[in-house]
Amino acid sequence: MVQSRSNNLTLRYGLYQFTFYLSCAGIFGFATTYLVANGFTAAEVGSIIAASYFLACILQPLLGEFADRFPWVGLPKLILLCLGCSFLCFTVIQLCHLPLAFFGILYAIGGLLITVTVSISNALCVFYSERGYAINYGIGSGIGSLSYSVSTFAMGYVIAYLGTDFMIWVVLLSLSLQIIITLGYPKISEKKELFLSQSAETHDVGQRVSLFSFFLKYKYFMITILGVMPIAMCHSMAENYLFQMFQPMGGNSQNVGAALAIASFTAAPFMLLFEKVQKKINIMLLMRLSGVFYVLKAVLMFFASTIWQVYAIVCLQTVTYGFIYPSLFYFAKMKIDKEDMAKGQAVVVAAFTLGTAMGSLVGGKVIDAFNFQVMILVAGVLAAAGAGIINFSIKK
Numbered sequence: 172m173v174q175s176r177s178n179n180l181t182l183r184y185g186l187y188q189f190t191f192y193l194s195c196a197g198i199f200g201f202a203t204t205y206l207v208a209n210g211f212t213a214a215e216v217g218s219i220i221a222a223s224y225f226l227a228c229i230l231q232p233l234l235g236e237f238a239d240r241f242p243w244v245g246l247p248k249l250i251l252l253c254l255g256c257s258f259l260c261f262t263v264i265q266l267c268h269l270p271l272a273f274f275g276i277l278y279a280i281g282g283l284l285i286t287v288t289v290s291i292s293n294a295l296c297v298f299y300s301e302r303g304y305a306i307n308y309g310i311g312s313g314i315g316s317l318s319y320s321v322s323t324f325a326m327g328y329v330i331a332y333l334g335t336d337f338m339i340w341v342v343l344l345s346l347s348l349q350i351i352i353t354l355g356y357p358k359i360s361e362k363k364e365l366f367l368s369q370s371a372e373t374h375d376v377g378q379r380v381s382l383f384s385f386f387l388k389y390k391y392f393m394i395t396i397l398g399v400m401p402i403a404m405c406h407s408m409a410e411n412y413l414f415q416m417f418q419p420m421g422g423n424s425q426n427v428g429a430a431l432a433i434a435s436f437t438a439a440p441f442m443l444l445f446e447k448v449q450k451k452i453n454i455m456l457l458m459r460l461s462g463v464f465y466v467l468k469a470v471l472m473f474f475a476s477t478i479w480q481v482y483a484i485v486c487l488q489t490v491t492y493g494f495i496y497p498s499l500f501y502f503a504k505m506k507i508d509k510e511d512m513a514k515g516q517a518v519v520v521a522a523f524t525l526g527t528a529m530g531s532l533v534g535g536k537v538i539d540a541f542n543f544q545v546m547i548l549v550a551g552v553l554a555a556a557g558a559g560i561i562n563f564s565i566k567k
Contacts, residue, residue, distance in 0.1 A: 217535020327428015462558025
């Protein structure tokens with residue numbers, strides 16, 4: 172019976188990841204294409220995405236602290252609140268003619284609310300797995316990567332024929348599906364006996380700490396996470412501005428979609444098997460190697476001169492994003508105590524989100540001031556710095 176429930180929950184988690192990455196394909200994968208078509212410059216697009224990510228970095232640890240301190244609220248309810256508000260933002264964008272500034276603010280808020288659900292969803296995965304529901308995080312991530320692959324490929328072609336407004340309808344559909352899926356999660360967090368057992372467990376394992384004390388309690392963990400940020404910047408800069416890379420080569424949104432699809436597709440098999448991989452290969456080794464491969468990817472992008480060369484280069488997604496992103500989930504699960512797990516997962520996602528935000532902001536400004544080649548060189552230097560910090564902190 173427990174195994175059956177676990178399988179059902181793994182399926183539900185996988186479906187949630189599928190619909191989540193479908194929305195991300197629209198909101199972030201084609202942000203530049205969509206927003207530029209609606210009157211924004213590349214630098215303004217970078218600022219909008221960066222604002223969304225920066226605010227998410229602040230909100231995610233706070234939500235993690237809230238979830239750890241008030242478990243009776245329930246993680247699914249927090250996810251539903253974020254999804255509902257995001258749905259409202261994109262509905263207004265789609266149906267109303269807005270001034271450009273208000274348009275950008277709503278887009279940033281909608282993206283922010285989608286982003287913060289990542290850490291809550293990760294914490295939810297740990298929560299259920301510790302209570303007999305063997306959710307396979309790797310399968311969920313792999314399904315998400317496949318979803319992003321298919322979505323970006325299809326969306327690139329559809330946008331080219333139907334226009335950029337189609338993207339928001341896809342986002343609204345995916346948000347609706349996420350809400351329906353989340354409503355079906357078991358409501359075990361509201362059972363009184365669970366609260367009592369949690370209290371006893373927390374008393375035995377250790378005292379829950381505040382958000383500030385968390386940073387002091389896990390010092391070397393935080394240094395490692397600090398090293399993740401410049402790697403996330405490189406990831407963001409290499410993905411968010413593919414449109415600017417393809418334009419001199421005669422490419423368009425179809426090529427952006429194809430490149431993102433190839434990248435996600437090549438990473439998916441590794442992520443699907445990550446649950447088994449992390450038991451045989453040291454997580455810290457994968458995190459170190461990801462930084463090295465990000466540097467290699469940036470160098471190859473600098474010298475790329477044809478669309479097909481770019482398609483080949485993005486296949487490195489397996490050993491870049493495919494290595495580091497799922498590793499961070501297990502790294503936090505390994506190093507953080509149970510009573511601080513929601514904060515731990517939130518801090519990990521917030522760090523990657525902050526790096527992504529800074530990458531969007533810096534990338535847009537460098538492209539406007541110079542060109543894509545200069546930007547991708549900066550991305551490579553950042554990846555090298557991140558790999559160095561991770562290597563130092565892991566040794567400690």
